[in-house]
Amino acid sequence: MTIYDIAKEAGVSASTVSRVVNNKSGVHPSTKAKIEKLLKKYHYSPNETARGLIKQNNHMIGVLVADIRNVHYTDGAYTVEKAFAKLGYCCIIFNTGSETKEKTEYIQVLSQRRVEGAVMIGSTFQTKDVEEAIIQYMPNTPIVIVNGYLELPNVYGVLADERTGVSSLVNLLFSKGHRHLAFINNCYTPSNLLKIKGFEEEVKKLGVEQPTVVYDTDTTLEGAYQVTKQLMEEHPEVDGIIYSVDLLASGGGRALLDMGYAVPEQVAYTGIDNSIYAEFSTPKITSLDNKLLELSMMAARFLVDLLGGGKVTKKVMVFSSIVERETT
Amino acid sequence: MTIYDIAKEAGVSASTVSRVVNNKSGVHPSTKAKIEKLLKKYHYSPNETARGLIKQNNHMIGVLVADIRNVHYTDGAYTVEKAFAKLGYCCIIFNTGSETKEKTEYIQVLSQRRVEGAVMIGSTFQTKDVEEAIIQYMPNTPIVIVNGYLELPNVYGVLADERTGVSSLVNLLFSKGHRHLAFINNCYTPSNLLKIKGFEEEVKKLGVEQPTVVYDTDTTLEGAYQVTKQLMEEHPEVDGIIYSVDLLASGGGRALLDMGYAVPEQVAYTGIDNSIYAEFSTPKITSLDNKLLELSMMAARFLVDLLGGGKVTKKVMVFSSIVERETT
């Protein structure tokens, strides 16, 4: 059902129908009524594709996320979608995975779709390859990165201060008498690298001579469980652990319990993200709230402002805070 | 950068450029090379909007979900997105919330966007209003509902047999000596109504005379905690609880522990969904695996087949199974 079909049946021209559809003034009430009746009768809805072609806008924004199943990415995607839906935009969401190649491919896809703006969720998008893809394919599309930034005229960043956040976690553990700290990491995203940097710097600053211990694992409960066991066997002196994300802390915490450690007296540990995992686990996990939710809300607002032609800060940082629970 | 810009610079017509862009045969190698060079130089990417207009397809599918932050919906959305991205489709995702009005509005939006197909995730879409909206706005668009169904020519359903699933949960509790069962429900979706029906039927079948107890709460840890306390105070004889979703079981389980009940000896309980909550909680929760992941995968495959012009079963059911853990 097109505007022409309606026009023919109403005995008017397409332009008149268009005027009615768009609520423009200057249509005779009687013709207007006649047309509206037909519109309703056929449940006419304008073809946004055609509209977009002539209006040079499609009210679509792209959302890139490594994997929406990660809780904080889920929240981010939700926040962004909700914010834009309210404004009549729709979000096309892609799970890029962690591979560089896929990320750049999806950037290309977004450019073909001519999205008006994009949000990339996660520091994993703060890479050279993404930067180049943006330069090539979307040099003029406003892009906001959640917890990341690229030095490009059309890219904006809202960041968490995870480096100092982790420093404060170290301080917390230290203040409770824990001196032999370890860090368990899941992957080397820019965000996690900052966390490790914050960890190592603060440990050094506090004057602990012992070399810092950093272990790797994949992002699973089981992986965290195993690597924690391994850590405690190889470094029995460790009495405080910072996990790069809550999920690891949950899995690792179980290992500590199974090994018979008293938590938090003998070994204390923390997660990062202050996600539902921290709240759900037993014992409930002390976690660094890096405000990822606020970050996404801010990102959405930034992009909305940019699309509205407003000026926006290129780069902001949101301060994190510790939520203490039962593991410290 | 349009096909015309390229054509002008190459000294050819737009159609020739179009042929090269679409890899059609019958272009002289030298002109082809010349054009390809320009294409690369300007990082030309075809405007999908314009393409969609003439090809009468935009390779977009709509995904409706009440709230993507619910874990199984997240998984569903992920599965669907991944399946379609592989085929060059993009997914526009909307969080509809639970209000009827919003659901029908988003159906209208999808129709304006002229999506080629849609997936609705959750039994909450199995309502009269959604049905009418589909009839009005998308009577010819293939739609697959995950865990729901509507009797419409263009609607397909992949369902979980939660009714018999819950019956088997009742049987499990019964077989372990629990006779006084209660059901704690979060909201009255078609899916949950089936669960309650399965619960009540099976209790009756097993010859328990005592009236069945069904309590309500909102979908939060805290709500489940409170309502479980209330339940045990008002019905101290209860020794088995089925929670409509794992999240409730997690919150309720903590209440039972706090009240000093031995789990599962004194009181046993189960969740439904076999989600990460069941695995995370302490004790780990026995849960009904209603195969929501398979459901989404199947839904995606169905829709892919439909878009490819294939025939697909209108309605299938996937059998659920119990995953026993520490609470039974």
Added chain:
DNA sequence: TTGTAGGCGTTATCAG
């Protein structure tokens, strides 16, 4: 092998 013309469904600009 290449170009021309028409059309996809809308909107915008002019005339009338």
Added chain:
DNA sequence: CTGATAACGCCTACAA
């Protein structure tokens, strides 16, 4: 107040 007409960017006969 209304109707042609030309665009938007692309694709596809058909003609050359």
